[in-house]
Amino acid sequence: MDKRIEVRLAGEGGQGMILAGIILAEAAAIYDGKQATQTQSYGPEARGGASRSEVVISDGEIDHPEVLAPDVVVALSQEAYKKFARTVKPGGLLIVDDERVEVAPDVAAVRVPVVRLSRETTGRAITANTIALGILVGLTGMVSRQAIEKAVAARAPKGTEEMNRKALEAGFAAAEQVKSAVT
Amino acid sequence: MVDHILEAHHLTKQEAQIPPEDWFEANETLQKLRKHKKFPTIWCSGCGLGVVMGALIRAIDHLGLDNDQVALVAGIGCTARMPVYMDFNTLHTTHGRALAFATGLKIARPDMKVIAIMGDGDALAIGGNHFIHAARRNIGITALVVNNSIYGMTGGQYSPTTPVGMRATTAPYGNVEPPFPICDLAMAAGASYVARSTAFHALELDKYLSEAIANDGFSLVEAVSYCHTTYGRINKLGTAADMMRALKDTSIPKASYDKLSPEEQQANTKIVRGVLQRKNRPEYTQIYNLLVEQQTQREEIRPRNTGRR
Amino acid sequence: MTIKLMQGNEAIAQGAIAAGCRFYAGYPITPSTEVAEVMSRELPKVGGKFIQMEDEIASMAAIIGGRVGGLKSMTATSGPGFSLMQENLGYAAMAEIPCVIVNVQRLGPSTGQPTAASQGDVMQARWGTHGDHPIIALSPISVAQSFDLTVKAFNLSEKYRTPVILLTDEIIGHMREPIELPDFNSVEKFEQVVTESPETYKPYSNNGDVPPMAAFGRGYRYHITGLFHDEVGFPTQRLDEVEPWLERVNGKFERNADDILLYETDYQPGARTAVLSYGASARTARHAVKQMRARGEKVNLFTALTIWPFPETAVEALADSVERIIVPEMNLGQLALEVERMAGRRKVVRVNRANGEMVTPDMIIAAAEA
Numbered sequence: 001m002d003k004r005i006e007v008r009l010a011g012e013g014g015q016g017m018i019l020a021g022i023i024l025a026e027a028a029a030i031y032d033g034k035q036a037t038q039t040q041s042y043g044p045e046a047r048g049g050a051s052r053s054e055v056v057i058s059d060g061e062i063d064h065p066e067v068l069a070p071d072v073v074v075a076l077s078q079e080a081y082k083k084f085a086r087t088v089k090p091g092g093l094l095i096v097d098d099e100r101v102e103v104a105p106d107v108a109a110v111r112v113p114v115v116r117l118s119r120e121t122t123g124r125a126i127t128a129n130t131i132a133l134g135i136l137v138g139l140t141g142m143v144s145r146q147a148i149e150k151a152v153a154a155r156a157p158k159g160t161e162e163m164n165r166k167a168l169e170a171g172f173a174a175a176e177q178v179k180s181a182v183t
Numbered sequence: 184m185v186d187h188i189l190e191a192h193h194l195t196k197q198e199a200q201i202p203p204e205d206w207f208e209a210n211e212t213l214q215k216l217r218k219h220k221k222f223p224t225i226w227c228s229g230c231g232l233g234v235v236m237g238a239l240i241r242a243i244d245h246l247g248l249d250n251d252q253v254a255l256v257a258g259i260g261c262t263a264r265m266p267v268y269m270d271f272n273t274l275h276t277t278h279g280r281a282l283a284f285a286t287g288l289k290i291a292r293p294d295m296k297v298i299a300i301m302g303d304g305d306a307l308a309i310g311g312n313h314f315i316h317a318a319r320r321n322i323g324i325t326a327l328v329v330n331n332s333i334y335g336m337t338g339g340q341y342s343p344t345t346p347v348g349m350r351a352t353t354a355p356y357g358n359v360e361p362p363f364p365i366c367d368l369a370m371a372a373g374a375s376y377v378a379r380s381t382a383f384h385a386l387e388l389d390k391y392l393s394e395a396i397a398n399d400g401f402s403l404v405e406a407v408s409y410c411h412t413t414y415g416r417i418n419k420l421g422t423a424a425d426m427m428r429a430l431k432d433t434s435i436p437k438a439s440y441d442k443l444s445p446e447e448q449q450a451n452t453k454i455v456r457g458v459l460q461r462k463n464r465p466e467y468t469q470i471y472n473l474l475v476e477q478q479t480q481r482e483e484i485r486p487r488n489t490g491r492r
Numbered sequence: 493m494t495i496k497l498m499q500g501n502e503a504i505a506q507g508a509i510a511a512g513c514r515f516y517a518g519y520p521i522t523p524s525t526e527v528a529e530v531m532s533r534e535l536p537k538v539g540g541k542f543i544q545m546e547d548e549i550a551s552m553a554a555i556i557g558g559r560v561g562g563l564k565s566m567t568a569t570s571g572p573g574f575s576l577m578q579e580n581l582g583y584a585a586m587a588e589i590p591c592v593i594v595n596v597q598r599l600g601p602s603t604g605q606p607t608a609a610s611q612g613d614v615m616q617a618r619w620g621t622h623g624d625h626p627i628i629a630l631s632p633i634s635v636a637q638s639f640d641l642t643v644k645a646f647n648l649s650e651k652y653r654t655p656v657i658l659l660t661d662e663i664i665g666h667m668r669e670p671i672e673l674p675d676f677n678s679v680e681k682f683e684q685v686v687t688e689s690p691e692t693y694k695p696y697s698n699n700g701d702v703p704p705m706a707a708f709g710r711g712y713r714y715h716i717t718g719l720f721h722d723e724v725g726f727p728t729q730r731l732d733e734v735e736p737w738l739e740r741v742n743g744k745f746e747r748n749a750d751d752i753l754l755y756e757t758d759y760q761p762g763a764r765t766a767v768l769s770y771g772a773s774a775r776t777a778r779h780a781v782k783q784m785r786a787r788g789e790k791v792n793l794f795t796a797l798t799i800w801p802f803p804e805t806a807v808e809a810l811a812d813s814v815e816r817i818i819v820p821e822m823n824l825g826q827l828a829l830e831v832e833r834m835a836g837r838r839k840v841v842r843v844n845r846a847n848g849e850m851v852t853p854d855m856i857i858a859a860a861e862a
Contacts, residue, residue, distance in 0.1 A: 022668060026497045029670035038668040063779035064853055065667050221726060254708050267715055267726060272708035274560055275717035277583050280553040287554030288708065290541045291515060291561025295709045316546040471541060478536035
């Protein structure tokens with residue numbers, strides 16, 4: 001069977017995690033020529049609550065469209081962490097915002113202060129999702145850097161292209177730091 | 184075929200006022216009726232519905248509308264059977280939904296005159312929601328509501344216009360619910376033309392109906408009628424003729440009503456006949472068509488599928 | 493042509509526009525609202541009309557009225573709204589008015605879970621309105637197929653003068669997948685053409701399967717009713733007029749089964765197990781079947797795209813080829829009833845999930861191993 005990569009992006013409603021999933025899927029499907037599905041689940045609230053976006057990427061046809069056992073989980077809130085941290089499959093990758101999530105001692109996680117980094121880079125918390133995408137792609141290479149850059153640029157609201165480009169770059173830089181810290 | 188009847192009554196054709204063989208073809212107004220198969224009507228003899236239908240036909244005729252230009256939409260009930268007898272585009276729908284069907288039809292064909300024909304139960308109980316929303320949109324439909332204060336077809340159950348205290352098969356001890364004032368409801372909801380008359384005042388109905396149909400927006404004409412078969416019998420109101428006469432005795436023209444003192448108006452229990460509302464409000468399909476025009480023009484300048492919008 | 497990432501619900505709206513739909517009436521309800529939103533944006537650009545009605549009863553009535561006026565029409569809804577539409581859906585079947593009803597199934601009964609997926613309306617799609625009636629229901633398994641089957645729904649609806657239900661679900665409706673939209677001008681469209689003169693036109697002629705339908709206001713003045721009617725549309729209780737109508741209308745799909753029954757088969761010689769599914773569950777079925785085959789097992793796969801009328805002959809043939817059929821569904825076993833009806837002595841294994849979550853591949857594999 002074709003190699004299948006599953007990603008679960010979770011956070012508070014309003015953090016843009018659903019959009020992050022859409023951008024990741026677009027990077028794969030539109031710019032890398034792969035197959036991708038994006039699904040989501042959310043509560044009745046428009047803001048707040050836990051929201052999650054799931055992306056499956058594959059070179060071949062994707063049948064079951066939802067994540068079964070994620071290779072990567074990104075959790076930007078404590079509630080998201082609580083719900084999904086332990087769903088990551090053995091040997092998989094867990095990325096958390098270490099200023100917003102308290103990680104249990106037995107859980108291995110890559111910790112990056114995503115929201116703070118966002119504020120420092122663009123002056124706004126709203127680009128945290130773009131930072132997270134930079135970290136995620138920087139660490140895994142599940143889509144090409146070119147593809148995610150194009151996908152972010154295409155989805156950025158008018159006037160925020162430069163802000164989002166910077167945020168993505170900061171995410172990639174953070175990923176490099178993580179990698180050099182590990183090696 | 185009628186000869187033996189005439190013979191039995193010792194009448195000549197002229198005395199019996201038998202119409203000539205070509206009576207149908209000779210009468211242009213009657214061309215609005217369907218020629219074949221559908222007569223006699225399902226209505227009880229003496230029913231006011233025939234008078235109301237006559238008024239509607241004369242109103243359409245008066246406006247000089249071509250039969251193809253007119254669509255009649257009806258729900259379920261005695262009144263709602265009216266379209267089947269008339270030679271227009273006729274849509275006999277489900278109970279209460281005439282105005283919702285008519286809304287779709289009017290949107291598809293804004294150029295056509297769409298007339299929704301309903302009884303009081305049809306328009307105001309099961310169809311009450313559609314009634315207020317059609318009025319709110321001021322969509323170019325004429326609603327003709329024939330109000331006989333009862334569910335006739337099902338045998339005389341109380342309706343949303345049955346007066347308090349009157350009996351019905353489901354109100355054997357007298358109705359305890361207050362009735363809806365149909366015209367007030369339409370006026371409050373935004374209808375741009377509202378008028379009321381009765382089956383007795385047939386010529387008045389002609390006039391109001393032709394004004395209503397000529398109006399661009401949502402029009403309501405309440406035609407107060409009666410059901411001698413159910414409502415009349417259970418409430419001991421006499422024959423069809425008695426009930427028809429009562430419409431004359433228990434109604435007053437709006438002009439007379441307006442001359443009453445506020446106290447007298449308050450105490451008035453008679454049916455007020457007249458045009459109750461004329462409002463200049465934009466009609467729904469015309470407004471929507473403007474929007475379509477703007478968007479189609481924009482689309483011509485900007486070809487489809489070229490980049491993000 | 494460019495690839496876009498699109499939700500199933502958006503693809504339905506695009507498919508409708510491509511198929512020539514020019515009128516949409518609806519009432520907002522999760523998880524179907526994207527269809528209405530896209531239609532409200534796109535219809536005016538192509539000269540079409542959109543209206544948000546006061547409820548789903550009115551929406552269903554309005555699209556029938558719109559089609560009677562000559563515009564191809566559609567509505568979209570979910571569980572509770574679909575329940576409200578049943579009355580006038582029956583009217584469309586009785587009066588033979590073409591229209592498309594999208595039901596993005598969510599978890600029920602009642603309000604249930606508005607954002608959770610389900611395939612719980614399978615039987616309601618068939619028998620939801622009162623009385624015997626013919627109905628077509630199509631169920632897409634992907635975003636691209638949401639577009640294609642919407643076009644198909646319109647064409648079948650026009651060709652056979654019938655309401656067609658696009659029975660999708662929250663998973664397919666909300667899922668985003670890549671899709672390549674075709675040039676809308678190249679999309680095949682079925683158009684009703686009346687060649688007869690108004691004098692001889694019979695809107696409900698029983699001579700042939702489907703009499704052509706004239707729109708109102710074009711010189712063909714006739715009567716449309718939800719009552720039993722004769723060939724010119726007038727109410728009738730005469731058995732010699734009612735019976736030919738009954739025979740024609742309730743047989744019109746059977747006589748055109750090849751055109752209406754859509755399904756995909758992927759059979760392996762020597763297979764003793766088959767998996768039959770539809771909608772989102774068919775994706776899971778494929779996943780599971782690939783896994784089983786990767787282990788060297790032989791499995792037949794049947795994907796029903798036309799749910800109603802049920803593809804009886806094809807499923808009967810499938811049953812003849814295997815010992816058991818596994819039917820995964822996001823409900824307590826609805827289409828399984830039809831499969832059981834056709835399976836004869838073969839075993840039908842139900843794999844059900846009715847809690848808002850998808851069936852998983854493991855559940856199907858476990859059923860195959862049991």
